[in-house]
Amino acid sequence: MKKFNWAIMGPGSIADRFAEALMPSQKGILYAVASRDINKAQAFADKYSADGVPNKADGTFHQADGTPPKPYGSYQQMLADPEVDVVYIATPQSLHYEQAKMCLEAGKHVLMEKPLTINAAQTEALIALAQEKQLLLQEGLWSRFMPCFEQVKLWLDEGRIGELQYICSDIGFSFGDREGHRLHNPALGGGALLDLGVYSITLSQCLMQEHPSEINAMSHFGNLQVDENTIVNMRYPSGRCAQFTCTIAAQASNSMTLMGSKGRIVLPYMFWNGNKATLQQEDVQDEVIEFAHRVNGFEYQIEEAMNMIEKNQVCSDFMPHGDSLAVMQTMDEIRRQIGLKFSPDAERM
Template identity: 35%
Template sequence: MLKIGIIGAGNIAKTFIEAVVKGNINVTLEAIASRDILKAIEYKNLYLFKKAYGSYQELYNDTEVDLIYVATPHSFHYEQMLEIIDHNKHIICEKPFTINSSQAEEVFKRAKEKNLFVMEALWTRFLPTIIELREHIHGGIIGEIIKVEANFCFKTDLDRNHRLRNPKLGGGALLDLGIYTITFANLFLGKPESIESKVIKDEETGVDIDEEIVFKYKDNKSAILRSSIIKDLPSVGMIYGEKGYVVVNSFHQTQSAIIYDNNGRIIKSIEHHHKVNGFEFEILSAIDSIEKGRLEDYHIKHLETLNIIKQMDDIRKSWDLIYPQE
């Protein structure tokens, strides 16, 4: 049975652990590491990890651990993953995998050299509704796709030091929320031929807080993608085809999608409920991949992670948004 360790005892780690525990996933929760030993002990007791560590380094050094889930802010992912690879462990890393594509390329290269599995935990790609929807779309249920739209926008009132507003922590709406809208466009229309965008930056910290991104494709196809941490919009994904359209509510965590014809009649409803919180699908897939000796997961190949980060690099370049670590 795979033995899992986790670095970063925060909210997203909790979601991951709950998926493992309540989903009865067949792994051992070997160790939790936090910069604060009391927090690590709290998680250990709550979720019955075997060990708690007060530093990430101690977890890297634990030879019992096979796989580490990286649940820290994205600005740390690169250096942490390189260390984990040096310690010969497989990796599931939260999204975005790294803050830019050159970091991601280096991590993938080093993991391959050591024959280790590494995966970005972009959970949307693993949701059964998204997988089934892609099958129907590829089967031509709404004909050729003409346009995709996706919003991931919510109003926040965050302190300037919060990771979403802090450039040192890879802040901004694009890397946190835009990654989902960009993924949605790539899932249904592929890589864009060109990208245009409009951005509003945080007056105090300089990170992007609101953006509208237009992907252009051949034959006048397009995607309109909005991400924001200053305004609320419904998190809906829309796919328009020649013969109909699809509505995917809460698209990044969706449990259902409705496919209509051009007269507004329902052609098909897709519904797959989460067994726990939706993270179980990516975890099960990663475990299956590792057990089969794969170095990448079928649902999110390394190249797909790289493509999306490259698109975000291009968008940030057009905004002159450079993080201090770059």
């Protein structure tokens, strides 16, 4: 069986987690890594092998035949390699549109780190291009692919908490005053909303199974012109509501609670990691389910991407294009209300 040859664009910390999850795959290999800095690409490639054979002495990986993945010092060179099947884009969100467009035009399938782009117009354009080229374009919002959230949806479908009425979540960490950090940089699509709030938006959308019809948002901006603290209320066509806060200036509880007419479901600390869900009903002992990822949680979206390519699908049922677009439309409206603007270069088409 021919394995899928994966390439990585942007060899940073998120790419490390992706590579670790790809190592045990029976269907894919880490074939190449590309960066504008060849030294970064080389250093990353040296850590991993296509077969994932660990060297316990130094924690690196070495390919069985001694050859690491191919390093490329330019994205164009990597995309010109006919052996590359699918590209994982792990760069800042301000670069997502330009780079995904480049990959699709080169005939490569794309798995994109969330969010898909930084505005709805860019997302809509990429979806149209993927459909035209009949190539996979999958937003790698990892929570949507995890067994934990399939279990939560099953509880909801079974009516275990009655009618779902309200979802409340908060997400955030204190990043201090690190001026150089990408989350503090409007040119890179920084701020709490796109990087953290997106989890609350997409999971509320997924679990409500509808898109908000009314949105009210407020925010506090720091000195660096990005949203540090944002609170959002959303009402859906059914009349149900969701509320979330996101912050890059404070330590949040990082939990999500789904409240129904007969009970509730609690997703505890770092709810987006999909490690645990608790079903709570009146006069009934709590039902707790814990999930241990096979690797680190990235494996689900990787396997789904390869399954979709095999089936000649342009998107996944776990994260369909319509959901990615609706999430971006929601974030566009929140940005409009709170006055969050990015650089013209980041917003361009």
